[in-house]
Amino acid sequence: METTLKENYDTFKLENPKVRIRDAAKTLGVSEAELVATNPDNILLNSDIEGMLKQIKDFGYVMALTRNEDAVHERKGTYTKATFNAHVGLVVNPDIDLRLFMYNWKYAFAVNENNRKSIQFFDTRGEAIHKIYLTEKSDEQAYQLFIDQFKADPAIELSIDSNPKAVVEETPDNEIDVESFQKEWLGLTDTHNFFGILKKHAVSRRQSMRLAPANHAIQIPVADVEKLLNTISDSDAEIMIFIGNKNMIQIHTGKAKKIVRTGPWINILDEEFNMHLRDEAIESLWIVKKPTDLGLVHSVEAYDKEGNLIVQFFGKRKPNIPEREDWRGIIQTLEN
Structure with missing residues (x-):
C-alpha cells in the first residue's frame, strides 16, 4: 500500500526531530504548505487574505516572522491595520513594519505546533511568505474568533504550482x-x-x-x-x-x-x-x-x-x- 505524505512526514519527524518544516519539505520533495496541511490541528483559511491582514491587529502583541533562504527576521510588537493600494500593502508601525507584494499570496493556515499558535501565509508554490505567532501577551480569544470568521470549506484541497521556477536572465x-x-x-x-x-x-x-x-x-x-x-x-x-x-x-x-x-x-x-x-x-x-x-x-x-x-x-x-x-x-x- 502506498504511504501517504502524512505518514512519510510523521516518520521523518521521528527520525529527524530537530529539522525545521522548511527543510523537511525540501528533503521530502514537497512544499511547506503541503506539510502544514497534513496536520489535522492546522486549519486552512479562506482566500480573503487582505481581510485577514487587516484584522491581525486584534491579536495584540505578537511576533512577526519573514524570511528568505539565508536570513530570518523576527520582530515582536503589534500590527496596525494593513492598507492596500492595488497589489501593494503596508503595515507601518515603529515595531512591526511591513511591505507586502500581493501578486502570489494564495493560502493561509491557522497553525498549532504543540500549542504554539500562529497564522501562516503561503504563495502559489506553497512556500512560506509570512508567519504571525501569538505570544503570552496575545489575545487568544481574538485569534479563535479570527479562525471562526476566516475558516475555509474543509472540502477545499491545495493546488500547488510545481512547475520549475522561471530563471530570470540578467540583461548583458x-x-x-x-x-x-x-x-x-x-x-x-x-x-x-x-x-x-x-x-x-x-x-x-x-x-x-x-x-x-x-x-x-x-x-x-x-x-x-x-x-x-x-x-x-x-x-x-x-x-x-x-x-x-x-x-x-x-x-x-x-x-x-x-x-x-x-x-x-x-x-x-x-x-x-x-x-x-x-x-x-x-x-x-x-x-x-x-x-x-x-x-x-x-x-x-x-x-x-x-x-x-x-x-x-x-x-x-x-x-x-x-x-x-x-x-x-x-x-x-x-x-x-
Missing part, C-alpha cells in the same frame, strides 16, 4: 545604457525611486552594484558583516534591517545589541528583535550610496551566488532629516 552589461543608468542614479532625490531606475534600464540589483557610478557601490569582504553587527552593538547606534522574499519585506528599526555566533549563523538575539543570518551564503557584500535631497544615504547590502538580496542595513531614518552621523561613522570604518 553591454546591452545596457550604463551612462544613462549612472546619470539617473546620481540624480536620485529619494531612495524609493531606485527600484524604478532598475526596472527602466532592465538592470538586476546585483548587476547595479557592478554598473554603479564611481564610488557609489564599494565591495567589501563578506566577513565584514559580522564586524558591522558588532560595531552597531558597541556603538549603540539605531539602525534599520530589511529582510524579505519576493512577496514581503519586514523592517526592524532600533538597536541591535546581543550579537551571537552559532555555527554558520550570525544572530541578533534581543528581546523584541531576532535576526538569523547565514553569512556563509553571502557571495558579495557592498556599501551602497544613493543621493537624496538631504545628502547621501548609505546601506550595506548582502547578495547570494544567484544575485538575490539577502539583507540590507541602513541607519535609522526619519522623513526630512539627514542620515544619522553615527551610521556614517560606522560606514566609514568599513570603507577604511
Whole structure:
C-alpha cells in the first residue's frame, strides 16, 4: 500500500526531530504548505487574505516572522491595520513594519505546533511568505474568533504550482545604457525611486552594484558583516534591517545589541528583535550610496551566488532629516 505524505512526514519527524518544516519539505520533495496541511490541528483559511491582514491587529502583541533562504527576521510588537493600494500593502508601525507584494499570496493556515499558535501565509508554490505567532501577551480569544470568521470549506484541497521556477536572465552589461543608468542614479532625490531606475534600464540589483557610478557601490569582504553587527552593538547606534522574499519585506528599526555566533549563523538575539543570518551564503557584500535631497544615504547590502538580496542595513531614518552621523561613522570604518 502506498504511504501517504502524512505518514512519510510523521516518520521523518521521528527520525529527524530537530529539522525545521522548511527543510523537511525540501528533503521530502514537497512544499511547506503541503506539510502544514497534513496536520489535522492546522486549519486552512479562506482566500480573503487582505481581510485577514487587516484584522491581525486584534491579536495584540505578537511576533512577526519573514524570511528568505539565508536570513530570518523576527520582530515582536503589534500590527496596525494593513492598507492596500492595488497589489501593494503596508503595515507601518515603529515595531512591526511591513511591505507586502500581493501578486502570489494564495493560502493561509491557522497553525498549532504543540500549542504554539500562529497564522501562516503561503504563495502559489506553497512556500512560506509570512508567519504571525501569538505570544503570552496575545489575545487568544481574538485569534479563535479570527479562525471562526476566516475558516475555509474543509472540502477545499491545495493546488500547488510545481512547475520549475522561471530563471530570470540578467540583461548583458553591454546591452545596457550604463551612462544613462549612472546619470539617473546620481540624480536620485529619494531612495524609493531606485527600484524604478532598475526596472527602466532592465538592470538586476546585483548587476547595479557592478554598473554603479564611481564610488557609489564599494565591495567589501563578506566577513565584514559580522564586524558591522558588532560595531552597531558597541556603538549603540539605531539602525534599520530589511529582510524579505519576493512577496514581503519586514523592517526592524532600533538597536541591535546581543550579537551571537552559532555555527554558520550570525544572530541578533534581543528581546523584541531576532535576526538569523547565514553569512556563509553571502557571495558579495557592498556599501551602497544613493543621493537624496538631504545628502547621501548609505546601506550595506548582502547578495547570494544567484544575485538575490539577502539583507540590507541602513541607519535609522526619519522623513526630512539627514542620515544619522553615527551610521556614517560606522560606514566609514568599513570603507577604511
